[in-house]
Amino acid sequence: MVSRCPGWESLDVSSAAPDGPVAFSSDLGPTSLLAAYRAGVYPFPVSDEYAHALNEVAFADLVEEGAIAVVGDDTADPYAVSWWSPDPRPVVPVTARHISRSLARRLRNRLPWSTSLDRRFEEVVRACRADRTPLWLTEELVASLVRLHDQGHAHSVEVWEGGELVGGVFGVRIGSVFSMDSMFFHRPDASKVAVADLAVRFEQAGGVLLDAQRDSPHVRALGGVLVPREQYLRRLHGTAQDGHPIPSATLPARRLAEPTERA
Incomplete structure (x- = not known):
């Protein structure tokens, strides 16, 4: 039945x-x-x-x-x-975010990148959609995500090189969990910087986990771990409200090279 x-x-x-x-x-x-x-x-x-x-x-x-x-x-x-709803679920605890030593050196010494929140949500979504196979980010789904962004539920982090958008990540916030739908990069490691930046901002807003949805070596390199679905659902349902707003200032990406620094 x-x-x-x-x-x-x-x-x-x-x-x-x-x-x-x-x-x-x-x-x-x-x-x-x-x-x-x-x-x-x-x-x-x-x-x-x-x-x-x-x-x-x-x-x-x-x-x-x-x-x-x-x-x-x-x-x-x-x-x-x-x-x-996979079991186990790949998540990145905000306190376990990871940037490699080589990327940290580049951020400190050479990369003139900055990061922002929600400056170009739809542009980030469409950059994640471009050239992807299979094309799961359909126009209907994009339109609904933009509506959720307008309502304050969906957010994006942008990585900038001057005035050029070179990387980003977007997803939906549910209480202390941020479910990351997709990320993109136009420069090597820009998506890693976007996720690390999101983790810092989300932690300041009271967030605990970034949900990576699907496991991969890339997710593990970002600090991802696998947790039982039951544990993930308990965390997800543990807070009904979104809490503090996620900080939105445009900030230098080099600050992410310091593990103890916060946005």
Whole structure:
């Protein structure tokens, strides 16, 4: 029997598959998107009809068995968007952020970079979208993320070389957790600087974890560790409010070369 949930608040992912989709839902509107993040779930829209068909072929039996939930409107075709909550979850504790010694030397000695918060949110999102395969940052998802930014839920960190945007990261804040959706760089290591800067700013705002969503060697190099999904969800649900605003001043990136320094 298909497991149908009227909304994300009724979805229980604690016993869901550790390495596959935990739900399907075609609703990528900003209200649904924010509720999904609050439930510990993030979206992966398909980029074309072929990918849509693959989702249906690969997972329709699990949907029919109730192992994968369908969230929202019963009449909607859900397979255009899968939703994920991996176990374990890759996170970067804000106090464990990492910049390599070589990058720290470059920041101190040569790189004239600066960082900012929320100066170019949509530009950062679209830079993350450019030339990506598969194209999961669909126009519908971009539009909803921009709405969440306008509402104060989604944020970006920008890395600047003079007046040129050379790197960045963006995501959605849920209490003491910041779920990083994607990052980009136009100069080597600019995305690493963006994440380190986000960690410093988020810690000052009372944040604890940067959620990396998907594990990779790049995430580990940033200070990422794996935690059980149950532990991640406890942290996510432990604070209902976002707390202090994230500091937004434009600051020199070289300050990140000093481990004890804070924005």
